[in-house]
Amino acid sequence: MLKSSLDYKKETLKTYKDNSKEYAGKFDGAFKYHEKSLERFLSKLKPNSEIIDLGAGAGTYATKMQDAGHYVVCLDNSVEMLNICSQRKLNTLLMDMENMDLGKRVFDAGWAMTAITHTPKYKIEDLFKKIGEGIKHQGILFVGVHQGSENDLKEDIPGSGYFRHMSKFIPGEVEKLSNKYFTTFDNWETEGYGGVKFLNYLMRKNLKL
DSSP: OBOTTSOHHHHHHHHHHHTHHHHHHHHHHHHHHHHHHHHHHHTTSOTTOEEEEETOTTOHHHHHHHHTTOEEEEEESOHHHHHHHHHTTOEEEEOOGGGOOOTTOOEEEEEEESGGGGSOGGGHHHHHHHHHHTEEEEEEEEEEEEBSOOEEEEESSTTSOOEEEEEOBOTTHHHHHHTTTEEEEEEEEEEOGGGOEEEEEEEEEOSOO
């Protein structure tokens, strides 16, 4: 059930606020489907890299990156999800990714597993600009997205009253939206829980913003 008339950001935040523990469990459970993608990302980094985990959720991936010896900051706009990150001894930063402003701080790399999913497509190009401002010149960015064509609020469970904005992408779409700021040098498809298809990208920042 799609509800285009609702405030996408307000509804998405409410869903995570009221169901943070449930989503933490879902994200942790889904890790096994994306473990190889994380390994592929980490293989491109130098030891002790500084990484920003964009839309970090419960810190599922940040925990693994920190365990691998990297310095990780979990960025999310959900207080409840970041509270779980803090419980996991992770560094946190409460910030709306669409309005991200890190000042002069830049990271060696960025991880964005489904992070752009909750942003409407007409804002995605500007979102990549914001992300680029926080990553060093020639820094690495991983982007993982759901494959498909949706671009609207979707009720997670029919009748639940909880909605999240879902932007899904067809092959080639992410590259087109990001190519002003990033150059894709590797991409691959994976299958998640329930056969959901994911498109995965490794990019390098190509402009000094």
